[in-house]
Amino acid sequence: MARFWPRAYLIFVFILLYAPIFYLMFYSFNSGGTMSSFEGFTLDWYKELFADTRLLIIVLNTVVIALFSAAVSTIIGVLGALAIIYARKRIYQNALISLNNVLIVSPDVIIGASFLILFTIIGVKLGFASVLLAHIAFSVPIVVIMVLPKLEEMSSTLIDAARDLGASRLDILTKVILPYITPGIFAGFFMALTYSLDDFAVTFFVTGNGFTTLSVEIYSLARRGISLNVNALSTLLFLFTIFLVIGYYFIQKRNEKSAVGVRK
Amino acid sequence: MKKLMQALIAVLLVAFGLLYAVDHLNASSGQTAGNTLTVYNWGDYIDAELIDRFEEETGIKVIYETFDSNEAMMTKIEQGGTTYDVAVPSEYMIEKMREQDLLYPIDHSRLPNLMYIDERFMDLPFDPGNRYSIPYFWGTVGILYNTDKVKSEITAWNDLWKPEFRNDILMIDGAREVIGMGLNSLGYSLNDTNEKHLQEAKAKLDTLTPNIKAIVGDEIRMLMENDEAAIGLVWSGTASELMWKKDNLEYVVPEEGSNLWFDNMVIPKTAKNIEAAYSFINFMLDPEVAAQNTEYVGYSTPNKKALELMPEDIVKDERFYPSADMTARLEVYENLGPEMLAHYNELFLKFKMHRK
Numbered sequence: 268m269a270r271f272w273p274r275a276y277l278i279f280v281f282i283l284l285y286a287p288i289f290y291l292m293f294y295s296f297n298s299g300g301t302m303s304s305f306e307g308f309t310l311d312w313y314k315e316l317f318a319d320t321r322l323l324i325i326v327l328n329t330v331v332i333a334l335f336s337a338a339v340s341t342i343i344g345v346l347g348a349l350a351i352i353y354a355r356k357r358i359y360q361n362a363l364i365s366l367n368n369v370l371i372v373s374p375d376v377i378i379g380a381s382f383l384i385l386f387t388i389i390g391v392k393l394g395f396a397s398v399l400l401a402h403i404a405f406s407v408p409i410v411v412i413m414v415l416p417k418l419e420e421m422s423s424t425l426i427d428a429a430r431d432l433g434a435s436r437l438d439i440l441t442k443v444i445l446p447y448i449t450p451g452i453f454a455g456f457f458m459a460l461t462y463s464l465d466d467f468a469v470t471f472f473v474t475g476n477g478f479t480t481l482s483v484e485i486y487s488l489a490r491r492g493i494s495l496n497v498n499a500l501s502t503l504l505f506l507f508t509i510f511l512v513i514g515y516y517f518i519q520k521r522n523e524k525s526a527v528g529v530r531k
Numbered sequence: 532m533k534k535l536m537q538a539l540i541a542v543l544l545v546a547f548g549l550l551y552a553v554d555h556l557n558a559s560s561g562q563t564a565g566n567t568l569t570v571y572n573w574g575d576y577i578d579a580e581l582i583d584r585f586e587e588e589t590g591i592k593v594i595y596e597t598f599d600s601n602e603a604m605m606t607k608i609e610q611g612g613t614t615y616d617v618a619v620p621s622e623y624m625i626e627k628m629r630e631q632d633l634l635y636p637i638d639h640s641r642l643p644n645l646m647y648i649d650e651r652f653m654d655l656p657f658d659p660g661n662r663y664s665i666p667y668f669w670g671t672v673g674i675l676y677n678t679d680k681v682k683s684e685i686t687a688w689n690d691l692w693k694p695e696f697r698n699d700i701l702m703i704d705g706a707r708e709v710i711g712m713g714l715n716s717l718g719y720s721l722n723d724t725n726e727k728h729l730q731e732a733k734a735k736l737d738t739l740t741p742n743i744k745a746i747v748g749d750e751i752r753m754l755m756e757n758d759e760a761a762i763g764l765v766w767s768g769t770a771s772e773l774m775w776k777k778d779n780l781e782y783v784v785p786e787e788g789s790n791l792w793f794d795n796m797v798i799p800k801t802a803k804n805i806e807a808a809y810s811f812i813n814f815m816l817d818p819e820v821a822a823q824n825t826e827y828v829g830y831s832t833p834n835k836k837a838l839e840l841m842p843e844d845i846v847k848d849e850r851f852y853p854s855a856d857m858t859a860r861l862e863v864y865e866n867l868g869p870e871m872l873a874h875y876n877e878l879f880l881k882f883k884m885h886r887k
């Protein structure tokens with residue numbers, strides 16, 4: 268009995284979190300056309316979805332932006348985290364970390380609006396480039412935050428040992444530090460990826476000239492009530508995410524086994 | 532390190548692969564650089580088939596972008612960095628954009644199809660002589676009610692004050708709409724600036740509060756659709772859309788008079804392809820095109836000739852095409868100036884805070 272309540276509570280919380288998603292997925296099979304009553308099973312919305320090239324292009328654009336911005340911001344973020352950790356004075360370090368955190372907590376709307384102003388002043392045409400730049404910019408602090416703890420937990424004796432054994436500075440970086448913080452880098456990459464995929468506020472300001480991402484498009488569609496092919500699309504994206512998470516889990520599982528010994 | 536490099540290369544490969552796919556899709560849908568036209572319109576406010584047809588007829592590639600509020604559209608255009616050739620703002624926004632010099636004047640001689648537009652909808656106070664804008668759709672503000680819940684017939688604003696509607700009315704969260712309704716119910720103009728009349732209207736609205744369930748924004752659609760309230764104050768566009776989905780809803784333009792609104796096509800200063808913008812506007816004014824578009828969107832068309840081509844039951848529907856007699860009592864919002872607008876907002880705020 269003592270175990271019953273915690274478990275029931277856990278189940279309750281998960282139902283609460285997942286119910287809206289499943290509700291939405293359920294209605295993507297509704298032939299009725301609205302979310303108010305379920306009339307019958309149909310796959311029409313999925314057919315319509317794949318026939319709609321415009322929406323498909325938007326989905327692909329969203330993914331492309333997410334991949335590029337996550338990759339670039341991971342590189343910048345890792346370098347940033349290294350710079351922070353090897354800052355000479357403690358006070359600089361704290362200042363840099365705080366500045367980084369400010370970017371994470373500051374409202375998206377303000378970041379988006381300032382990007383819009385910046386881009387128009389320096390003459391960047393709104394579109395793919397502006398969205399990509401904005402996404403990279405807001406993802407970097409997140410990567411830094413994900414990588415920093417790994418760097419902090421790394422013992423400095425590792426580096427001393429490497430240096431003793433004659434490793435150059437580049438060797439130390441590529442053969443000691445980076446392998447050690449790899450899990451942090453991956454975590455940062457995936458965080459950046461999800462942030463970019465679901466960002467609305469910043470993207471809203473910097474899209475234009477025919478380029479748009481999924482969240483902005485769905486928001487515009489909502490003015491006349493969301494058609495059920497958006498449900499169908501969300502269902503596919505949700506399944507895709509689940510698939511990614513499972514895949515990531517297995518990759519990690521495999522790595523844990525092989526990573527017991529010394530890394531190359 | 533090796534693992535990281537592999538991962539990076541994999542990510543880049545996938546990304547470039549997708550980019551190629553996008554390119555391929557763009558090409559297959561005929562999207563190439565060169566003769567393009569960027570249209571900036573409300574979400575789902577055009578029949579997509581018509582865009583295809585326009586592309587086929589003219590060889591101009593249309594980039595169609597959507598916005599969800601006049602303010603959002605204005606920001607994008609004001610900031611520059613965009614190349615919208617045609618946009619579709621509402622009337623008060625046209626006035627604002629005109630004042631800020633964001634619009635190109637429109638040369639009527641380049642729009643032969645303009646003659647099909649009903650003269651009632653031309654030369655209105657927000658754009659005298661239609662120098663900057665061409666009517667796209669129009670509509671009214673009125674009462675949407677649920678016939679399952681409302682047994683008596685509603686014909687006027689004053690019907691809303693009946694005690695039987697206690698806690699059953701949804702209002703739009705808009706100062707002009709609500710204060711305008713108060714003024715209309717007293718028989719005043721909804722552009723009234725007489726302080727005494729305004730105070731009277733506010734006092735009258737205060738007595739309506741026991742009947743008001745909520746003051747909401749776009750959620751009103753969902754709430755009415757789910758039978759959450761008996762009565763809603765809505766724009767006719769919202770009404771026609773909901774009535775198409777549900778049989779138990781009915782719309783009425785109150786007999787005391789109401790607001791007449793417009794969404795018009797304009798050529799903003801961001802336009803790059805003005806030639807194409809003119810041919811697009813002219814295309815949309817074509818009676819046959821306008822008729823098809825109207826049947827798809829469900830709003831009221833200002834195109835006189837298009838009405839002749841449309842099914843009788845739509846055109847004869849007085850709820851959406853009010854009789855001349857009724858139209859005479861409809862008014863367009865005039866720009867009252869920032870001070871008066873602030874006063875309206877303040878009255879509306881006080882009304883919202885009024886205790887039941």
